[in-house]
Amino acid sequence: MTHPMNNSHEEHLPHGEERDEDAIFTTLECDEIITANHKDKYHTNRLCWNRAINAFPRVITYCKTVEHVRKCIAFAREHALPIRIRSGAHSYEGFSTGDEVMIIDVSRMKSIELDMQKLEARIGAGVQNIEIFTALKDKGLIAVGGACPTVGVCGFVMGGGWSFSSRYFGLGCDSVIEFEIVDYEGNLLTVNSESHPELFWACRGAGAGNFGICVSMKLKVYNTFDRATLITLNYPNCCEKKIVSKIKAWQNFFKTCDLRFNGKINIYNCSKDGIGFNFLIVFYGGADEAHSLLQPLLNDCCPEYEPSITAVKYPDSSIDLSMQESSVYNTLKTICDIHPDYESFKSTGGFMSRDLETEEIQNLIEIVKRKATGCTYTAFSIYGLEGNIRKVPHDSTAFPYRQAQQMIGLQTQWEDEQYAKENKEWLVDTIFKHILPITDGFFTNFPLIELKDYRKQYYGREEWRQEKLSKVKYQYDPLRIFSHSQGV
Known part of the structure; x- marks a missing residue:
């Protein structure tokens, strides 16, 4: 596995080189200051969770207090350093970092x-x-x-x-x-x-x-709630007809199911399991009740077998169904533990106000079959929405897609950096040809740098929304001190 973390001094010119003028940062008060002069420490601390992001900030400042943040802002303005704000370093497109910027990192503010x-x-x-x-x-x-x-x-x-x-x-x-x-x-x-x-x-x-x-x-x-049930199903090497029927069953179930359910379903293609589908559902309540309420979905998705409440291995050893009750914390931690320490990927997602039709699902399956060279895993994901998301008034927050029925995401992952360019281009081409035409807009938590009309995609097309955001921006940041590649 290779990642863009070569620590050779020569590899990083003109970004990330050691500089004598870094002495200016000795006057800055914060919890810790890291520049390229710190060598290995710099190259560790500049990384994002998405290893496809390979930026070389001028300085990384760690803040533990409000006063630290104030002083970093003042210092950046005095020295004309662009500011990026970082906490978890999970921005899909690296909006919390950049070349020659000051990262103001608040990850140590843990109260x-x-x-x-x-x-x-x-x-x-x-x-x-x-x-x-x-x-x-x-x-x-x-x-x-x-x-x-x-x-x-x-x-x-x-x-x-x-x-x-x-x-x-x-x-x-x-x-x-x-x-x-x-x-x-x-x-x-x-x-x-x-x-x-x-x-x-x-x-x-x-x-x-x-x-x-x-x-x-x-x-x-x-x-x-004090109990929750985690329901997972994996169906590898699944034929197109079955995937289509199971996606339709999923969409039908989430239109009317108990609000205590939410989850996501994936149409995937990976090196280990080929083309298949899986889902991950959380139910806030016990397994007995979850099992009863899930019967319409399970009957459609798993007609070959009547599942029990415990983990199930199907007779052909290909389908895994698990229904595990635990405390809410243990359920959430189990989901958290699925995630690796880092990945190299490109991913985004958009909102739909209707079901995917049969032809559209078939098209998604064909796209997944033709994954990019070097891709280790690709998937279309459908995320559950509706419920009490819709009960919040449409104009009460800047989030514009409360009436959406579902969110559809696409991701591609790779391990060898030589395949990064091809994977990124594959995803962008797929999004523009196949996802933009069927979605209402995109999720700002899942950004895509290639979106040209990103403000309308993320924040809605209504003129009043755009005008209100511009007014707030001008009132609270008239000098555009806080910005990034897709800032307001």
């Missing part, structure tokens, strides 16, 4: 304060999904967080935030009560429905990296 009476949690900007799940487990509480353990909760929420609990609790941004944000002048703003309400609107769906640096936020937490 978590619980108010058990109000069922609220104030968390620092560096708290990751698995950390909030862990902090709440002994209290019998849960928060709306994503599936990947090391994703920063702030970035997840500010982009909207899809999760396995979204059909019941809404999107991640729907749980936010308040943000604390440092603006371009170093002011600490308390942002909620009464204080800076327009900024509060924008930060719930369009906020990541656009208007200021979030240093903390207050979230609703929930004591609604």
